[in-house]
Amino acid sequence: MEKIRQIIIDCDPGHDDIVAIMLAARNPKIKLLGITTVNGNQTLEKVTRNALNVCQYLDIDVPVCKGLAGPIVREAPPVEERVHGDSGLDGPVFPPLTKQLDPRHAVDFIIETVMNASEPVTLVPTGPLSNIAMAMRREPKILENIDEIVLMGGAYQHGNVTPAAEFNIYADAEAAHVVFSCGRPVVMMGLDLTRQALCYPEIVDRMSKIETKGGKLFVDLMRFFCMTQKKVFGWEGGPLHDPTTVAYLIDPDCIETKAMHTDIDISGGQSHGRTNCDFFNLTDKVKNTKVAVKLHVDRFWDIVEENLKLYDHL
Ligand code: RIB
Ligand code: CA
Numbered sequence: 001m002e003k004i005r006q007i008i009i010d011c012d013p014g015h016d017d018i019v020a021i022m023l024a025a026r027n028p029k030i031k032l033l034g035i036t037t038v039n040g041n042q043t044l045e046k047v048t049r050n051a052l053n054v055c056q057y058l059d060i061d062v063p064v065c066k067g068l069a070g071p072i073v074r075e076a077p078p079v080e081e082r083v084h085g086d087s088g089l090d091g092p093v094f095p096p097l098t099k100q101l102d103p104r105h106a107v108d109f110i111i112e113t114v115m116n117a118s119e120p121v122t123l124v125p126t127g128p129l130s131n132i133a134m135a136m137r138r139e140p141k142i143l144e145n146i147d148e149i150v151l152m153g154g155a156y157q158h159g160n161v162t163p164a165a166e167f168n169i170y171a172d173a174e175a176a177h178v179v180f181s182c183g184r185p186v187v188m189m190g191l192d193l194t195r196q197a198l199c200y201p202e203i204v205d206r207m208s209k210i211e212t213k214g215g216k217l218f219v220d221l222m223r224f225f226c227m228t229q230k231k232v233f234g235w236e237g238g239p240l241h242d243p244t245t246v247a248y249l250i251d252p253d254c255i256e257t258k259a260m261h262t263d264i265d266i267s268g269g270q271s272h273g274r275t276n277c278d279f280f281n282l283t284d285k286v287k288n289t290k291v292a293v294k295l296h297v298d299r300f301w302d303i304v305e306e307n308l309k310l311y312d313h314l
Pocket of ligand 1 (some may be wrong): 012014015017128242
């Protein structure tokens, strides 16, 4: 009997964050314990509303808890309105929102849930790491019941918010330092990997044939996301960053990783927020990170298609 992964998704939805949630919420290998939100792609209020709207639309019955409205130390970088729009989830139209926010703060929810879990919990951050770092600092005992941290963030090559840094890490580099140095295994889906998950128009056409609420939402999301990714970055297919984390949980063989030591640049200089991944093991330091290097692309899109089909028919 394959082990069921108990996970918490900490996110800043964001089109790609939502696809990660869609892959996790109905998959039989995963128990989604809850969703926590953090300032990132859009303001905390907007990303939280987006998470609630999607959970309501797809009948995902899990707690949604609001977290930090900004980074732990510095000022928040500008929201990524160019890619995700004013709402943070432009494209789909949702019915009036009735799903209630869970009253617990995200940091308290993470601590309570991990401390009370019968099995170690996998944390799946797909936004800035502010909530995760604060939870670790507030209650270090949670580290004993964290299986691993499978995150979207960083890059061992080129950044996307500066030449050196990727958005999620850059947005709260000090938080990322806490997480990468916490002593629990980190699996890093960096831009080097996620830029292989390009959602070309033919992928959208393929998923448009799925007559479920998941299929429809994916298409409504991607039509907007791909349009803005082309406009802003010139991508013919938008890189679908966040769902690579959950795809890895569903089928680890779809992603190849390389163990490396990773340090976060928190110097405030021009490379601030960079994940310095020791690809050639030059420092011989502890390999605290499994860095994703290769995506088996066909398998990845099969996983997306298989999981979108698990939602209610239209
Ligand atoms: O750099 C890409 C990451 O930043 C993704 O998680 C995207 O959703 C934004 O949070
Ligand atoms: Ca995200």
